[in-house]
Structures are given as C-alpha cells and as structure tokens.
Amino acid sequence: MTTTIQTVRDIALENPAAVRVFEKYGLDYCCGGRVPLSEACAAKDVNVDDVIASLEAAIAPSSPVLKDWTKESLASLTAYIVNTHHAYVKREVPRLTELAGKVVNRHGDTRLELSAIQAKLAELGEELIAHQGKEEVVLFPYIGKLERFVSGSGNKPRDCFGTIAHPIAMMTKDHEIAGSLMAEIRDLSRDYTPPDGACPTFRAFYEGLHEFELDLHQHIHLENNILFPRAIVLESSGV
Ligand SMILES: [Fe+2]
Numbered sequence: 001m002t003t004t005i006q007t008v009r010d011i012a013l014e015n016p017a018a019v020r021v022f023e024k025y026g027l028d029y030c031c032g033g034r035v036p037l038s039e040a041c042a043a044k045d046v047n048v049d050d051v052i053a054s055l056e057a058a059i060a061p062s063s064p065v066l067k068d069w070t071k072e073s074l075a076s077l078t079a080y081i082v083n084t085h086h087a088y089v090k091r092e093v094p095r096l097t098e099l100a101g102k103v104v105n106r107h108g109d110t111r112l113e114l115s116a117i118q119a120k121l122a123e124l125g126e127e128l129i130a131h132q133g134k135e136e137v138v139l140f141p142y143i144g145k146l147e148r149f150v151s152g153s154g155n156k157p158r159d160c161f162g163t164i165a166h167p168i169a170m171m172t173k174d175h176e177i178a179g180s181l182m183a184e185i186r187d188l189s190r191d192y193t194p195p196d197g198a199c200p201t202f203r204a205f206y207e208g209l210h211e212f213e214l215d216l217h218q219h220i221h222l223e224n225n226i227l228f229p230r231a232i233v234l235e236s237s238g239v
C-alpha cells in the first residue's frame with residue numbers, strides 16, 4: 001500500500017512499475033526523488049490522490065512485472081544498462097541531432113526556440129557520451145571485479161580512486177547536469193508540444209526528445225538509486 005509520506009524514490013525502488021506513473025505526472029524519481037510523495041505532488045501542482053490511484057493500478061498483480069534489479073547481480077545490472085540505455089543514447093543522439101538540423105533549417109527563423117534546443121541537445125549528447133564512456137571503461141568493470149572478489153571468485157581489484165564513493169559522486173554530479181539540460185529542453189519545447197500544423201519532422205523531433213527524456217530518467221534511476229548504493233555496500237562488505 002503506497003502512502004503519501006513515502007519518498008518518490010522509495011516507491012520507485014519498491015515497485016518498478018511505478019516509474020511509468022511518475023513519468024506520466026512529471027514527478028522526478030531519480031535525481032530529485034528523495035522527497036515525500038505529497039511534497040513532490042504539491043510542487044508540481046498534481047493531485048496526490050490521483051497519483052496514488054494510478055500507482056495502485058500500475059502495481060496491481062495483473063500488471064506486467066518489470067525486473068526487480070534490487071535482487072539481480074550487479075554484473076547483470078551493468079550489462080543491462082550498457083546494452084539497453086547506453087546503446088539507446090549512442091543510437092538516438094545522432095538521429096536527434098540530424099532531426100534538430102532539419103527543423104532548424106526549415107523553421108528556425110520563425111521558431112526561435114529551435115536553435116536553443118539544438119544547442120542544448122548538442123551539449124547533452126556530448127556530456128552523456130563522455131559520461132557513459134567513463135562508466136563503461138572504469139566504473140562498471142571495477143564493480144564487476146569487486147562483486148567477483150566479494151563472492152570469493154577473484155582477486156581484490158586494484159583501484160586508483162581510494163573508495164568507490166569518489167567516482168560515484170562524480171557520476172552522480174554528471175547525472176544532475178544531464179537532468180538539468182533535459183529539463184531545459186522540456187521547458188524550451190513547452191513539454192514537447194509541437195505548434196499547431198507542425199510538419200511530421202517537427203513532430204518526430206519532439207516525440208524523439210520526449211522518449212529520450214523517459215529513457216534518461218529510467219537510466220539514471222537504475223544507477224543512482226540501485227547500482228551505486230549497492231556498489232557502496234558491496235565495497236564495505238569486501239574490506
Ligand atoms: Fe549509465
């Protein structure tokens with residue numbers, strides 16, 4: 001039973017299906033999810049009873065069950081993040097960049113927000129690709145080795161960062177930057193609403209940006225709220 005005093009983040013952790021409800025109402029469950037549901041709803045001017053009703057419907061036994069990543073190995077979670085969310089970013093950034101170029105060329109002189117969105121998207125894409133690279137090359141392999149060591153099937157991994165909390169703090173900061181850029185794109189596009197009579201390319205661009213935001217929130221949720229806290233506990237259990 002969900003209550004209004006539970007934090008948005010904890011509800012999302014207990015019930016993976018809840019993230020779809022939070023997306024629907026524009027409630028932040030990743031970087032800003034450490035506030036009670038009632039407070040998050042008030043800040044967004046959303047009726048908390050409506051959200052509770054939607055949450056209860058979404059987590060009903062008949063709903064499709066999403067994988068509970070709090071119980072899987074960290075190696076399988078990082079593999080899932082790389083194959084699903086990182087692959088999506090690598091695929092979508094060039095596609096959205098191309099669409100941005102097209103809509104700016106055709107409509108940029110009358111829709112001044114488009115060139116601002118194009119610039120924010122370029123910044124976001126560059127940030128995310130660099131960030132994912134650090135996770136794939138340094139942090140995720142280290143977590144995998146640490147997990148094998150703690151389970152007794154490998155040597156203690158060598159690190160160059162003292163404690164895993166340091167790179168995790170850097171990654172969390174990157175997530176905040178990416179989340180802010182995404183929020184600016186949402187504002188500039190008026191919640192991804194194309195103007196009346198917009199051409200199919202314009203619509204596809206805004207739809208693509210909206211999907212990109214949904215994926216980014218789920219991606220950051222898996223890392224900030226599940227992977228990183230579990231990796232910190234794992235490190236302390238292996239000392
Ligand atoms: Fe990631």
Ligand SMILES: [Fe+2]
Binds near residue numbers: 131135171175220223
């Ligand atoms: Fe990340």
